[in-house]
Amino acid sequence: MSRISPWLRAGRAGLIGAIAWTASVAHAVNDLPGGPAVRQMSYAKPATQIAAQMDWLHTVMMVICVLICIAVFGVMFYSILKHRKSRGHQPADFHESVKVEIAWTVVPFLIVIGMGAMATKTVVAQKDTTNADITIKATGYQWKWGYDYLKGEGEGISFLQTLDTSHRAMSDAGQPAGDDYLLKVDNPLVVPVDSKIRIITTATDVIHAWMIPQFGVKQDAIPGFVRDTWFRADKTGDFYGQCAELCGKEHAYMPIHVKVVSAADYTAWVDAEKKKMAARADDPKKEWKLPDLIARGAKVYAANCAVCHQANGKGAGPVKPLDASPVVLDADKGRQIAVLLNGQNNGAMPSWKALSDTEIAAVITYTKNSWSNHTDQIVQPADIVAARK
Amino acid sequence: MSAVLHPGGHDHAHDDHHHAPHGWRRWVFATNHKDIGTLYMLFSFTMLMIGGVLALLIRAELFQPGLQFVNPELFNQFTTMHGLIMVFGAIMPAFVGFANWMLPLQIGASDMAFARMNNFSFWLMIPAALMLVASFFMPGGAPAAGWTLYAPLTLQMGPSMDAGIFAMHILGASSIMGSINIIVTILNMRAPGMTLMKMPMFAWTWLITAYLLIAVMPVLAGAITMTLTDRHFGTSFFNPAGGGDPIMYQHIFWFFGHPEVYIMILPAFGIVSQIIPAFARKKLFGYASMVYATASIAILSFIVWAHHMYTTGMPLTGQLFFMYATMLISVPTGVKVFNWIATMWRGSMTFETPMLWAVGFIFVFTMGGFTGLILSMAPIDINLQDTYYVVAHFHYVLVAGSLFALFAGVYYWGPKWTGVMYSETRGKIHFWGSLIFFNVTFFPMHFLGLAGMPRRYADYPMQFADFNMVASIGAFGFGFMQVYFFLCVVLPMMRGQGEPAPQKPWEAAEGLEWEVPSPAPFHTFETPPKLDATATRVIG
Numbered sequence: 001m002s003r004i005s006p007w008l009r010a011g012r013a014g015l016i017g018a019i020a021w022t023a024s025v026a027h028a029v030n031d032l033p034g035g036p037a038v039r040q041m042s043y044a045k046p047a048t049q050i051a052a053q054m055d056w057l058h059t060v061m062m063v064i065c066v067l068i069c070i071a072v073f074g075v076m077f078y079s080i081l082k083h084r085k086s087r088g089h090q091p092a093d094f095h096e097s098v099k100v101e102i103a104w105t106v107v108p109f110l111i112v113i114g115m116g117a118m119a120t121k122t123v124v125a126q127k128d129t130t131n132a133d134i135t136i137k138a139t140g141y142q143w144k145w146g147y148d149y150l151k152g153e154g155e156g157i158s159f160l161q162t163l164d165t166s167h168r169a170m171s172d173a174g175q176p177a178g179d180d181y182l183l184k185v186d187n188p189l190v191v192p193v194d195s196k197i198r199i200i201t202t203a204t205d206v207i208h209a210w211m212i213p214q215f216g217v218k219q220d221a222i223p224g225f226v227r228d229t230w231f232r233a234d235k236t237g238d239f240y241g242q243c244a245e246l247c248g249k250e251h252a253y254m255p256i257h258v259k260v261v262s263a264a265d266y267t268a269w270v271d272a273e274k275k276k277m278a279a280r281a282d283d284p285k286k287e288w289k290l291p292d293l294i295a296r297g298a299k300v301y302a303a304n305c306a307v308c309h310q311a312n313g314k315g316a317g318p319v320k321p322l323d324a325s326p327v328v329l330d331a332d333k334g335r336q337i338a339v340l341l342n343g344q345n346n347g348a349m350p351s352w353k354a355l356s357d358t359e360i361a362a363v364i365t366y367t368k369n370s371w372s373n374h375t376d377q378i379v380q381p382a383d384i385v386a387a388r389k
Numbered sequence: 390m391s392a393v394l395h396p397g398g399h400d401h402a403h404d405d406h407h408h409a410p411h412g413w414r415r416w417v418f419a420t421n422h423k424d425i426g427t428l429y430m431l432f433s434f435t436m437l438m439i440g441g442v443l444a445l446l447i448r449a450e451l452f453q454p455g456l457q458f459v460n461p462e463l464f465n466q467f468t469t470m471h472g473l474i475m476v477f478g479a480i481m482p483a484f485v486g487f488a489n490w491m492l493p494l495q496i497g498a499s500d501m502a503f504a505r506m507n508n509f510s511f512w513l514m515i516p517a518a519l520m521l522v523a524s525f526f527m528p529g530g531a532p533a534a535g536w537t538l539y540a541p542l543t544l545q546m547g548p549s550m551d552a553g554i555f556a557m558h559i560l561g562a563s564s565i566m567g568s569i570n571i572i573v574t575i576l577n578m579r580a581p582g583m584t585l586m587k588m589p590m591f592a593w594t595w596l597i598t599a600y601l602l603i604a605v606m607p608v609l610a611g612a613i614t615m616t617l618t619d620r621h622f623g624t625s626f627f628n629p630a631g632g633g634d635p636i637m638y639q640h641i642f643w644f645f646g647h648p649e650v651y652i653m654i655l656p657a658f659g660i661v662s663q664i665i666p667a668f669a670r671k672k673l674f675g676y677a678s679m680v681y682a683t684a685s686i687a688i689l690s691f692i693v694w695a696h697h698m699y700t701t702g703m704p705l706t707g708q709l710f711f712m713y714a715t716m717l718i719s720v721p722t723g724v725k726v727f728n729w730i731a732t733m734w735r736g737s738m739t740f741e742t743p744m745l746w747a748v749g750f751i752f753v754f755t756m757g758g759f760t761g762l763i764l765s766m767a768p769i770d771i772n773l774q775d776t777y778y779v780v781a782h783f784h785y786v787l788v789a790g791s792l793f794a795l796f797a798g799v800y801y802w803g804p805k806w807t808g809v810m811y812s813e814t815r816g817k818i819h820f821w822g823s824l825i826f827f828n829v830t831f832f833p834m835h836f837l838g839l840a841g842m843p844r845r846y847a848d849y850p851m852q853f854a855d856f857n858m859v860a861s862i863g864a865f866g867f868g869f870m871q872v873y874f875f876l877c878v879v880l881p882m883m884r885g886q887g888e889p890a891p892q893k894p895w896e897a898a899e900g901l902e903w904e905v906p907s908p909a910p911f912h913t914f915e916t917p918p919k920l921d922a923t924a925t926r927v928i929g
Binding site: 029037039042050062069073075083089092095108109115120123126127170171173176178180201209211222224245249252253346 | 528719731
């Protein structure tokens with residue numbers, strides 16, 4: 001042992017040094033209520049009954065595991081210290097005992113069955129998505145979330161939830177900042193407190209996963225299939241999660257933000273949202289002027305396209321440039337319309353048919369008249385309506 | 390060959406320079422189990438280094454929040470290729486290398502049953518590995534869908550995905566051939582008197598592992614073939630756009646994938662089961678129960694696969710069945726740990742490097758076992774699925790489990806392979822350095838997972854910064870220790886620098902491998918040895 005201990009000591013000193021150094025260079029950041037805490041070492045702080053049960057189960061499991069660890073390794077380390085040749089310990093001769101084998105098979109068996117029994121009630125509760133007050137469909141897109149309020153108060157509301165573009169830029173620049181870094185979105189999902197919210201998940205391209213740790217909820221969003229989960233938030237506030245299933249290059253950049261509000265605030269939000277939607281609804285028959293449509297298209301481009309094709313339209317890596325692209329410059333508008341509606345290259349360029357006719361028309365018009373592209377072509381929403389048929 | 394077929398006229402002392410080919414022919418045309426074993430191990434160490442460099446690139450990027458070195462696309466390629474290379478290129482071939490070197494020596498056979506197939510199964514891996522690594526330079530870069538290759542993300546990958554699938558087919562074929570060879574060797578070529586229940590534990594665990602491999606490698610081949618036809622031939626097995634089911638891919642993959650994790654750990658159990666008694670100077674406690682526990686783990690491993698899929702939205706009964714079945718696996722695994730500790734109990738222990746690795750294995754692997762138990766509980770797993778908790782868990786069982794046992798085996802049998810003793814001081818530096826840096830790397834990942842940091846993220850919220858930084862520091866230390874291992878332990882041994890190894894360097898080691906000189910001559914046991922009643926000594 002005498003030869004080893006200097007190394008042990010050196011290792012320990014190194015470890016402590018590393019931690020001290022880490023702390024000194026750490027960025028200034030605070031806990032995010034409803035999201036992760038700085039150097040959080042424990043299970044998510046529960047904000048629903050289910051999450052509270054999960055937290056309790058986790059604590060119980062940890063206690064059992066630590067006790068077993070202490071018992072088993074206590075015996076092992078006692079043996080390591082006492083039963084050594086250097087202390088003159090002579091080896092014993094025993095090497096089997098059916099009784100002991102049966103004992104340490106049966107006792108762990110009973111322990112794990114007990115553990116399973118403890119958890120069963122919670123599994124049943126997690127799976128019970130019946131009698132929801134509000135049903136919301138969460139759709140995973142590469143790389144954003146779409147929400148449709150299907151049933152209950154707020155029925156008909158629908159919007160997309162995207163990471164704040166400044167956060168994506170901070171990430172690229174390697175200059176992260178803020179307590180809600182990579183968790184800030186444009187449109188949080190708003191739900192009332194103390195109501196059973198059923199979330200139906202699906203996806204349009206690849207598998208994503210919708211999760212909020214403090215609600216104890218994580219559900220894969222699978223293209224072509226619908227799955228569901230539920231939560232009933234105990235308290236108002238903001239809660240955060242991130243996509244939890246590898247979904248391509250922007251996997252780390254599609255956060256989830258749920259805002260839990262009082263019933264009255266929720267009603268007010270629903271009213272405001274409905275008014276906004278009415279105002280937003282574009283008449284696909286409207287004939288647009290070129291500058292107006294380009295201005296509208298710039299917004300659509302920034303929200304949907306810039307993440308891959310870049311703000312300068314030059315693309316990156318396998319993503320094709322739009323600047324000087326023959327498809328964009330083509331006098332036949334149909335070519336670019338078809339790409340947007342149907343996607344291209346096995347979905348590497350996904351289909352954008354979920355966007356409205358006006359949005360698709362606007363973004364095509366924008367790309368045809370931006371950067372070095374000066375086609376003066378205009379694509380009207382009516383062209384998209386025709387192409388969809 | 391004639392020496393093998395007409396063994397009577399030969400004297401063992403001359404065997405090592407008899408019919409031994411020289412130069413490159415010795416390796417390219419190798420049919421000798423020892424040479425092929427050496428090739429396997431050098432290959433797997435090379436892949437360990439490549440996979441390790443990828444791991445360090447990942448950790449360098451995650452050292453701080455924000456993107457510093459790579460873009461997210463390349464980051465996903467790193468995580469994917471790190472996983473594929475480590476699983477299929479490093480850990481699995483390393484155990485096959487051990488099997489090649491040790492199984493014939495342990496059961497008193499002259500060589501593996503199919504010497505030329507043995508050569509073929511090794512040399513198949515070279516083009517496969519080249520293809521895997523070269524996929525980084527293909528258009529669009531390497532596959533970036535995660536080592537699990539979930540559909541439909543695989544359908545969006547570039548041509549490198551096809552290269553990856555082809556490489557895995559070849560590696561799978563190589564594994565199946567290796568397994569057939571191992572099964573036939575163990576079942577047919579044991580020396581008279583070496584009954585199954587007298588076999589060394591390493592032989593037992595490999596026999597069971599080989600059956601697992603034959604059972605599940607074709608399942609993986611099926612899954613990736615369906616991915617291939619979905620990509621190119623218009624089928625829709627997993628493509629939802631054509632009515633396919635992406636979740637079916639996960640069921641098929643994990644039906645392979647869960648037995649696969651036992652494929653990577655059972656031979657490690659075997660190595661540890663041989664080292665602990667040797668250094669405790671006491672027979673392995675509960676030999677028969679060890680064999681039954683290994684078999685139980687193997688059988689149970691076929692009915693637990695969907696615990697990787699709790700968040701896919703399985704029906705309630707599925708969730709409950711897989712939760713209980715998974716928890717049951719901890720029973721035979723616990724039996725093994727208890728048996729090891731009972732072997733140590735009231736022994737007369739010394740702590741040479743192999744024993745340090747073996748005890749380190751028990752300690753750290755068991756921690757990985759406990760996090761596995763916590764993950765098996767479906768309600769808790771909902772929050773931990775696809776977070777760093779899972780990353781911590783499987784590195785505790787695959788690095789501290791499989792890799793530590795492999796190191797234990799290298800120190801234990803290395804003197805037999807090379808004929809020289811390693812430096813005990815250097816071995817201990819390697820052990821303590823690896824153990825400490827391993828824990829610095831992976832222990833904080835439990836906290837990251839509990840706090841909800843998803844895995845396969847190129848960038849993360851600032852609250853996760855400190856533990857990521859600690860993990861990155863540990864990772865570089867761990868990588869450095871393995872370079873040290875190669876330069877200061879492996880190379881000197883391969884060059885024959887060091888004290889000459891006696892025939893049996895370990896006082897209480899048992900088994901036929903210690904009945905031949907060190908280094909083991911080129912041909913051993915050309916005539917079946919006559920064994921004593923315990924089948925551990927040659928008596929004529």
